[in-house]
Amino acid sequence: MxxxxxxxxxxxxxxxxxxxxxxxxxxxxxxxGYFVAVIEIGxxxxxxxxxxxxNWFLIAAGLLLxxxxxxxxxxxxxxxxxxxxxxxxxxxxxxxxxxxxxxxVPSTPGPTIGARSSDFALADPTGRVVHLADFAGKSLLLVFxxxxx
Amino acid sequence: xxxxxxxxLRMDEFRKRGIAVAGVVVDPVDTNAQLQRDAGLEFPIxxxxxxxxxxAYGLRHRDAHDGKDIALSTSVLLDGTGVVRWxxxxxxxxxxxxxxxxxxxxxxxxx
Numbered sequence: 001m002x003x004x005x006x007x008x009x010x011x012x013x014x015x016x017x018x019x020x021x022x023x024x025x026x027x028x029x030x031x032x033g034y035f036v037a038v039i040e041i042g043x044x045x046x047x048x049x050x051x052x053x054x055n056w057f058l059i060a061a062g063l064l065l066x067x068x069x070x071x072x073x074x075x076x077x078x079x080x081x082x083x084x085x086x087x088x089x090x091x092x093x094x095x096x097x098x099x100x101x102x103x104x105v106p107s108t109p110g111p112t113i114g115a116r117s118s119d120f121a122l123a124d125p126t127g128r129v130v131h132l133a134d135f136a137g138k139s140l141l142l143v144f145x146x147x148x149x
Numbered sequence: 150x151x152x153x154x155x156x157x158l159r160m161d162e163f164r165k166r167g168i169a170v171a172g173v174v175v176d177p178v179d180t181n182a183q184l185q186r187d188a189g190l191e192f193p194i195x196x197x198x199x200x201x202x203x204x205a206y207g208l209r210h211r212d213a214h215d216g217k218d219i220a221l222s223t224s225v226l227l228d229g230t231g232v233v234r235w236x237x238x239x240x241x242x243x244x245x246x247x248x249x250x251x252x253x254x255x256x257x258x259x260x
Contacts, residue, residue, distance in 0.1 A: 039243070046155055046247040103242040105213075110223055110238040111206040117231045118205040122173065122195035125182035130171070130195055137229045139258060140169045141251065144208055144220040145152055146242075147176050148184045 016077055019069035020084040026062030027088045030055040031095035052099065059092050152222065152245045157190050159248040166255055171195050173202060175219050208238070226254055234258055 034055045042049030066085040073081040111117065119132045132140075153172050156163070163170055172194035174181065181194040197203050203220045210221045224246050226235040235254035237246040 042155070042243075042245070044155070044158065046152075046245050050244050050247070052243075099243065100241075105210060105221055105239060105242060107240055108207050108221060108238060110208060110221075110236045111225055111233045113233055113236065115233050117225075117227050117233055118202070120195075120197075120202040120205070122197050122202060123178050124171075124193040124195055125178060125185045127178055130193065132227075132231055135169050135227070135229075136231075138167060138169050139229055139234075139255065140171065140227045141156075141163070141255070142171055142173055142202075142225045142227065143152055143156060144173045144203065144206075144223040144225070146210075146219050146222055147174055147214065148180055 016069050016073035016081060019065050019072065020081045023062045023065035023069060023088060024084050026058050026065065027091050030058030030062060031091050033058070034095065034099070059095070063088055063092065152224075153184075153190055153194070154188055155245070155248060156192070156251075157188065159252070160191055162248070162252055163255075166252075168255055173197050173220065175200070175203070175217075224251060226251075226258070228258055 034052060038045075038049055038052065038055065048054065063085075066081075066088045070078065070081040070085050117132060121129050121131050124130050156170055160170070170192040172181075172190075172192070174194060174196065175198050176184075176194075176196060177198060178196045181196055184190070185194055195202075197220070200209055200218070200220075203209050206223070206225065208221045208223050209218055211218050213219045222239040222242070222245060224235075224237040225233060228234050235257075237250065239245065
């Protein structure tokens, strides 16, 4: 009976560390995964890039697991579990700051709806100069982007 | 840049609606030719290194990339008479209009 109790406690401890590691994996998937995967596939899934919802689910699950790991860890493993929790919270904070603070751009109204567009004369990739008048009678979607680097 | 690939994926729907598409960027013609080839874009990229159109639309993002000015990611829909009918100016580097938002704006154009 004491032996069984001991092995039970040991399993419990191992589980707490396993939970801590899993929680870190989830948070890393959510945060780092956003930059390596979601931005890349953003062309196909712009909603995923704009809202980052699956990332938030992964991160929330990771943080929850991390709390559980801390509460379940035996005294000897408590510190390790707490370190992982702090790391998870820091990663989440860094990621959220990047996405919602660092990535914010100056706000501008852009061209006025209902106003006539100014004419333009810009070179296309072959060097031919293109004018607004070339599109007369046809709707035109102009997509301004930051650049290719 | 990824927004161009996103548009290319839906090119058929733009074509079906008779909409012309063009990218606008500060990059030189050579860079755009390379990108157009690499990304297989069927619409032109217009080079605006002197910010003529970018400034006319008020879309200059100062000191944005390595201390250089570039354009703010923005989509502008003009009707056949050159009047601005719809815009999407991003407020965050990550945000782009989804093709569905763009197509909805196009479908709402007065005929």
